[in-house]
Amino acid sequence: MTSTVPVATSLNKFEKLKAEKDGLAVKTELEQFAQLGWEAMDETDRDHRLKWMGVFFRPVTPGKFMLRLRLPSGIITSEQMRLLGDVVQRYGDDGNADITTRQNLQLRGIRLEDVPAIFRKLEQVGLTSIQSGMDNVRNITGSPVAGIDADELFDTRDLIRQVQDLITNKGEGNPTFSNLPRKFNIAIAGCRDNSVHAEINDIAFIPAYKDEVLGFNVLVGGFFSGKRCEAAIPLNVWVAPDDVVALCEAILLVYRDHGLRANRQKARLMWLIDEWGVEKLRTAVETQMGKALLAAAPKDEILWDKRDHIGVYAQKQPGLHYVGLHVPVGRLLAADMFDLARIADVYGSGEIRLTVEQNVIVPNVPDSRLEPLLQEPLLKRFSTEPETLSRSLVSCTGSQFCNFALIETKNRALAMIKELEAELDSPNNVRIHWTGCPNSCGQPQVADIGLMGTKVRKDGKTVEGVDIYMGGKVGKDAALGNCVTKGVPCSDLKPVLRDLLIQHFGSELRQEVTTGS
Structure with a gap:
């Protein structure tokens, strides 16, 4: 198949660069780029088209690039994880990997010549x-x-x-x-707890019975951006599992050919739905x-509160467990x-899974x-029983590695x-999400407390704030949160968070803090 994208009458910068040369074209030029070096590369290829790869x-x-993988369902083998460890180890202190809020891995410190x-x-291990x-x-x-x-209802x-x-x-x-x-996000859920955050995807399939047949109701249009955030809405469609792939293809082709391209800030699927x-x-x-x-079926099967899968749980297979770290x-x-990788081999089946909460199973x-397994030294840091505030903490990359943050x-x-955990007794898990900028990679709008990075003025100076x-x-009643306070300097944030945790989430000051001992 080949693209039949219409040419917009007024092309923005990104539509121009795509019209000049498809991003996938750089696939055949990687060896040349590696020999040329990042400083001598065409800037459009370096800054934009390489992202297609x-x-x-x-x-x-x-000179240190990020490499974003594709890990459908967040599943990776021990062999694959070991290879990725080899890749980032090469780069010393610059090399690491981040689990993302889309069950994925991003490798940091990568050099173009490599x-x-x-x-x-990567190809050798699939x-x-x-x-x-x-x-x-x-x-x-x-x-x-x-x-x-x-x-689960459907695998x-x-x-x-x-x-x-x-x-x-x-x-x-x-x-x-x-x-x-x-960009475009797709999620397919076969469970009752909305583990995929269906509401923030451009297409989301959620389990539903129609005439006693299990299939999926379809939501469309959910997204976050610096300009606007919207929860997905029903397409009023139910599909059997056999039609899921075809429906994804059809929606993508309609969006490709008719999506709004003149203003990049108004180009996500929901803007087309508005029009x-x-x-x-x-x-x-x-x-x-x-x-x-x-x-669509009159009701879906998202009936539970969302699980985080941290801890030890019996599987459907007798005698087996999954362990969430x-x-x-x-x-x-x-x-x-x-x-x-070693733990997955020694104690499991050589498989590792990632979650949208940035954790490992x-x-x-x-x-x-x-x-x-539970006695392994790594589990002292990657705990199966973390503290209640740490347990649901999520964060984007931040300014350490991201130029948008x-x-x-x-x-x-x-x-x-x-x-905060040293100062508070917190009986309840509280989902605190940090994101470095309005692009919302850390998804603050789905959190109990979301913190979005910004610049603020304090004592006559511009400082980091949220x-x-x-x-x-x-989970079953998913909804996006709203901004309640603007412009809090990060240096002043801890007492603000402490008060929110006490007032809204049942936390109490520890006795040694209240007595000053």
Whole structure:
């Protein structure tokens, strides 16, 4: 298939660069770029088109690139994890990996001259980073315990793999879907707890019965951006599992050919829905598919509060458990990656799973290996029983590695949460999300307390600060939170968070703090 994207009458900067040269074209030029060096490269290729290959130039770390993988359903093997550990170990203090809020891994410290060799190694173990940036479909999310959850309704792993294969031509790159108006998110849930955050995806499939047949109701249009945030809305469509891939293809083609391209800030799918109405979108999708679609089931099966999967749980397979490990703000060093690979081999089946909360699951652990696993030194840091405030802490990359971030997030989030846990008894898990800028990679709008980086004035100087969001709900009654306080300097934030935790979430000052001892 080839792209049939219409040329917009007024092209913005990004539409111009795509019209001049498809992002996938750089695939054949990687060896040349590696020899040329990042400083001598064409800037448009370096700063933008390399993102079609999952390679991101980072001005805040010149010469050290980020590599974003594709891990459908967040599943990775021990062999793959070990190889990625080898990759980041090469770069010393600059090399690490971050688990993302889309069940994915981003590697940091990568040098351009090493990219061709890295890609050859990735291919050998069945990994790809193709079409993971810019105007492409991002990592496709699903339940992190698909296929092993005793209570799941549908194992979505194969469907998610099929959708990825469609979009990327099985990892080779697919120009049919490499020129969307903007980035695009897809999630497919087969569980009852909305583990995929369906409401923040451009397309979300959530389980629903129609005439006693299990399929999916479809939501469309959910997104975060610096300009606007919207929860997904019903398309009024129910599909059987066999139609999921075809429906994804049809929606993507309609969006590709009709999405708004003149103003990049108004190019996500929801803006097209605003202009057309959801019924026109549905009709266009039916025309693209060549058949009528069934109306949505009257109710879906998202009935539970959202689980975080941290701890030890029995699987549907007798005698096996999955063990959820808390990874503080999702940061992995090379040594951690080697350790996780070894643990997955020794105690499980050589499989590792990632969650949208930036944590890790080791599945398929037999009864006899459970206790030895729990005694592993790594589990002192990656705990199965973390403190209540640390447990649900999420953070984007922050200004340490990302040029979009207005503040540092990960290190600050960890330090502040430890201080708050030292001062407070907090009986309830509180989901605190940090994001460094309005692009909302840290998803503050779905948190109990969301912190969005900004610049503020204090004592006549510009300093790092946050806007505070509250009211985000996940699970069966998912809803986006709202900004309640603007412009709090980070230096003044801890007492503000402490008061919020006491007033709204049942935390109490520890006795030694109240007595001053």
